[in-house]
Amino acid sequence: MAPRLLALTQGDPAGIGPELALAAWRQREERALPPFAYLGSIAGLAGLAERLGQAVPLRGVGWDEAEACFPAALPVIELAHHTPARPGIPDPGNAAGVIEAIERGVEAVETGRAGALVTNPIAKSVLYAAGFRHPGHTEFLAELAGRGRAATLRPVMMIWSEELAVVPVTIHIPLAAVPEQLTTELIVETGRIAAADLRRRFGISRPRLALCGLNPHAGEGGALGREDAAVVAPAVERLRALGIEASGPYPADTLFHARARAGYDLALGMYHDQALIPIKTIAFDDGVNVTLGLPFIRTSPDHGTAFDIAGRGIARPDSLCAALRLAARMAAAESGAAP
Template sequence: MKPRLLALTQGDPAGIGPELALAAWRQREKRAIAPFAYLGDIGHLSGLAERLGLPIPLRSVGWGEAESCFATALPVIELGNRSSARAGVPDPANAAGVIEAIERGVEAVQTGRAAALVTNPIAKGVLYAAGFQHPGHTEFLAELAGRGRKATPRPVMMIWSEELSVIPVTIHIPLEAVPGQLTTELIVETGRIAAADLQRRFGIASPRLALCGLNPHAGEGGALGKEDAAVVAPAIERLRALGIEASGPYPADTLFHARARAGYDVALGMYHDQALIPIKTIAFDDGVNVTLGLPFIRTSPDHGTAFDIAGKGIARPDSLCAALRLAARMAAAECGEPA
């Protein structure tokens, strides 16, 4: 049986990640959070807890001890890179520790020391200033996952909540670039990866995928754009040929109300805002960023580092707690165990 322990990275130590970890451990029973180990600097975390007036016991441990001590102390897997971060002050000097935490978290799930990886937010600009070569967090995880393999896995971003789950097919590109980047092949690959993980890690036997049209009214029969008939509809047919229950293309403006949501398990938007505006409206505080397509489970809070409120004790841990609970649920489903 796999361990229940989750690996939680510190994220940017100058952001809200460390204080969210403290809050999540403090609310572990109330929120039914599975045991997790925090990858970071115990000295930095201890100082932060003291400044915030949180009498939380911390314990420096190895992976083998973390789960057993979780009930009485927050287990910390200490990094080689110590942190001198000041809350709310982004600093490239923190980059080495941020990267080390991610690398060691991936190693833990790949070697079976942890059941899933949960990552606190990072600041890409801070990492870029320190020479980070990857476009972002997810791409770095995919590169780490691909080491020693024939090919690097293609990650797919899903934002999940109990009320709605969405996937943007194209992500961080200008709106004017979307029609050129959106291909039938990209939609099919995204849908295939989504269906596979929904089966394996969410326990959904026949995932239902609803695809948005790119244009208003899904193109209005070609009057408002040709892409829906020429690109999206063929992708749906190919997904169906693979045995995947895909439907659409639907007008995006009628796909996200409660009755419509009851008809699918995940909605695929053709561009970033088409998918993310609905879920951030419905589940702003407790949405979870899930990376599909990796050989391990990875979840993350659906928010950033929030440097402006870091260290003030006002950051809400809802999204991190949801990410921890979902990671445990996915790990249980993957093992065929009750969540």
């Protein structure tokens, strides 16, 4: 059985991640949060708590002590690299600590010290300025998880809420590049990975996948584009041949109302905004970013560092709390325990 304890990274310490961690611990009982250990700086967190006027007891601990101390104090796994971060002021000098927190969080879940990884937001531009060579957070996690493995891991981004779960097949590319990069093989691989994790970590025995059409009206029989018939529809058939309950392609403008959502467990959008606009409209404050296809569980708040409001104590912890609860739920489902 996986441990109940979750590993929570600091994210960018100049962003809202640290104050969200403080808020989550303070609201741990009313929000029924699982125990978590924060990877960061005790001094930095203590200074922030004082600045915000929040009396949060902190305790530097090792992994073996963290869960036991959680009810009385926020357990902190101290980092070797930390600099005095100024809220709202991005600084490449913070990059080493940001990276160390991620690496040690991955190590904790891979060695069984933590049951899942929850990551606070990072600023890629800050890391790039310090020489970070990965496209983003997810790709770095995939590389860490893939060390020593023969096959290359391909992570899949899912945004989840109680009302809707979506996966964009193509993600951070220009809209003009989507038709060229969208292939039947990519759709099938994305759907296969998503279905496997829905079974393994969400306890859905027969996941139902609904695929959006790329074009308006799913191509209108070819009048509005051939991609839906030539690329998306064959992917649906291949997923079905793999034993996955897939359907579509559907016109995206009719797929996200309440009655339609009752007919599937996950919607696959063909490009970023097609998938993310609906869920951010329905669940803006409590959506969770989940990385599928990794050998461990990783969730994250579905928002950024919010440097503009960092250190003011007004950032809402809803999405982080949802990410913590979902990580615990996924770990319980994977281990066969009751959530």
